[in-house]
Each structure stands twice: as C-alpha cells, then as structure tokens.
Amino acid sequence: MTTIPTRDESAFPVEFADLTESLVNDYDPIELLSRVTAICVDLLPVQAAGVMLADQWGALGIIASSSEQMHLLELLQLQTNNGPCLECYRTGEPMNTLDLSGPGASRWPEFARRATAAGFRGIAAMPMRLHHDLIGALNLLSEQPVPLSHYESRVGQALADLATIAIVHERTLRRPELPVEQRLAVLNQRVIIEQATGMVAQAGGYDISEAYAVLRRRARESGRRLTDLATALVEGRIAVAEADPPG
Missing domain, CATH: 1.10.10 (Arc Repressor Mutant, subunit A)
Structure with a gap:
C-alpha cells in the first residue's frame, strides 16, 4: 500500500529545533505539549493528535489535544478503559495506522464507532518512555487509514520522546523530584x-x-x-x- 508522504519533510528539523530550544529556556510543559500535538498535525499525514500521561498508579490522564474532537475521543478511552492509546501504553509498542472501519472496529468497538462518526478512519500511537518505564502515549488520528512510512513513524516517535523529555526536564530544573512526582505535577497543571x-x-x-x-x-x-x-x-x-x- 502506498503511503501518503509527510506534508513537508524539510520542515521537521526547523520545528524540532524550535521545540528543543524551548527546553533550555523557561517553558510551560502543557503549552509545549500542546505545540507537540499541533506539530504532529503539521508534519504528519494525520488530522488530530493527543498526549496522555500516567499517574503513580498507572492510570492515564489527558494532557494535550490538538482539537476538541481529539480531547473527547481521548476521554472516551478513559471512560471505557479501552482504546488504542491505552493499548499502546500497556504494551509499550508503537502502533502503526490501523483501519478503524476494519481491524480497529473489533478491537475497540466504541472508540472506532465514535472516531469514524467524527470523520477519522486511521489510528496510530507512539509510546512515551522514561528509561525502562512507560509514562504515557501519543495518539495520532487520520481521515484515511494509510500506514505511516518508516520516516513518518520515526518523526512520530521523536515527538513522543521530546514530549517525555519536556515533562521530566521542566520539573527537574525547578525542583528535583522522583519521575512519578514530576508526572503528577504536570497532570495537576x-x-x-x-x-x-x-x-x-x-x-x-x-x-x-x-x-x-x-x-x-x-x-x-x-x-x-x-x-x-x-x-x-x-x-x-x-x-x-x-x-x-x-x-
């Protein structure tokens, strides 16, 4: 199957440089994570993105969404305890684009129904890791269920990694804490x-x-x-x- 090319591969170094520059200055982690979701939509063949972060008990919470539709679909996953972002977080494995009107429909029936009703047919997800610990996941929704290319998958994972660094780095600069406490602070924010x-x-x-x-x-x-x-x-x-x- 032919993949849809990234919107502008040359834009990635510039966008990534802008984000990493923020890490050496005073920044707001929620604002930066919101920028990450917007950049996902700009750089990848997806129409929505969202970030979920785990608390000390491993329960996920919504941190950033590129749109209100994405926020509602993330909330649905939490309410039903079922969905691609939760599965990615639990397995620690990246998920390339699955067809929500095909395999995804039986895997996450309620999520697939609501997502397709909102105009989305493809879902991808990237794990967020801190050393060997999983701390969350990045969700990507697309209007067409076309798999991400190898390059696009690497871009998505790089953005998920940067989101992880942003969460940990901001709290470490202000007050060194345990990783779990860092995540709780961001969830509270x-x-x-x-x-x-x-x-x-x-x-x-x-x-x-x-x-x-x-x-x-x-x-x-x-x-x-x-x-x-x-x-x-x-x-x-x-x-x-x-x-x-x-x-």
Missing part, C-alpha cells in the same frame, strides 16, 4: 488549565477549543506561562476579563 479554560468559555460564550486558544494567546501576549495565568485565574488573583480582554 492540566486540571488547573481546564478549570481556567471553562471559566473563560463561560464568561465569553466560547466553546472549549476557542477558550483554550484565548487563554494561550493571552499567556503569550502577557509574557506569562500558561499554567501561571490559569492558576491566577482559578485562584481569583486576576479577573476573567484580564485573561480575555476586549479586542
């Missing part, structure tokens, strides 16, 4: 960002994707880390109007 996103959505009449974009844009414009802005909003130290000023 995600919860705070979701709360802040909900506040912006309610106040501004946005959907969740729009509210998250508003929050990210305001963090960049104000020179704050996304997590710091979200925390200030949730704790009432700033008003919603400061996070979403009139244009």
Whole structure:
C-alpha cells in the first residue's frame, strides 16, 4: 500500500529545533505539549493528535489535544478503559495506522464507532518512555487509514520522546523530584488549565477549543506561562476579563 508522504519533510528539523530550544529556556510543559500535538498535525499525514500521561498508579490522564474532537475521543478511552492509546501504553509498542472501519472496529468497538462518526478512519500511537518505564502515549488520528512510512513513524516517535523529555526536564530544573512526582505535577497543571479554560468559555460564550486558544494567546501576549495565568485565574488573583480582554 502506498503511503501518503509527510506534508513537508524539510520542515521537521526547523520545528524540532524550535521545540528543543524551548527546553533550555523557561517553558510551560502543557503549552509545549500542546505545540507537540499541533506539530504532529503539521508534519504528519494525520488530522488530530493527543498526549496522555500516567499517574503513580498507572492510570492515564489527558494532557494535550490538538482539537476538541481529539480531547473527547481521548476521554472516551478513559471512560471505557479501552482504546488504542491505552493499548499502546500497556504494551509499550508503537502502533502503526490501523483501519478503524476494519481491524480497529473489533478491537475497540466504541472508540472506532465514535472516531469514524467524527470523520477519522486511521489510528496510530507512539509510546512515551522514561528509561525502562512507560509514562504515557501519543495518539495520532487520520481521515484515511494509510500506514505511516518508516520516516513518518520515526518523526512520530521523536515527538513522543521530546514530549517525555519536556515533562521530566521542566520539573527537574525547578525542583528535583522522583519521575512519578514530576508526572503528577504536570497532570495537576492540566486540571488547573481546564478549570481556567471553562471559566473563560463561560464568561465569553466560547466553546472549549476557542477558550483554550484565548487563554494561550493571552499567556503569550502577557509574557506569562500558561499554567501561571490559569492558576491566577482559578485562584481569583486576576479577573476573567484580564485573561480575555476586549479586542
């Protein structure tokens, strides 16, 4: 079967360099992981991407999604305890694109039904490893069930590895901790960002994707880390109007 070529192979070194440059500066891990999912969509023949991270009990949580549809499909996997991202995390093996209207339909029936209804037919996943420990997985959804090429698979795994490094490196710079505690800190940050996103959505009449974009844009414009802005909003130290000023 012929694979769809990567959208722009020459763009990968530039995108990767931008991400790695962030690792030597002060960065927000949630913001960087959101960038990873967006870059997956830019560089690979996929239309959605998401990152899940495990807590100290091995339970996965949603950390970043390239779209609201992806977020809902990740949430479905957690609710049903069944899906490609969970399988990739449990086995530690990368998953090349499977047809959700074929083999994937019997493997993950509810996920396949909802994903195909949303316009996706292909699923791939990359494990996130820290030494010999599995800490999460990167999900990739495509409109066509065309297998990733060897090059595309390596790009996907490199981005999953960079996401792992981003999680561990940020916490180590600020306060050396055990790897499990590092992951818990990032999961907690995600919860705070979701709360802040909900506040912006309610106040501004946005959907969740729009509210998250508003929050990210305001963090960049104000020179704050996304997590710091979200925390200030949730704790009432700033008003919603400061996070979403009139244009």
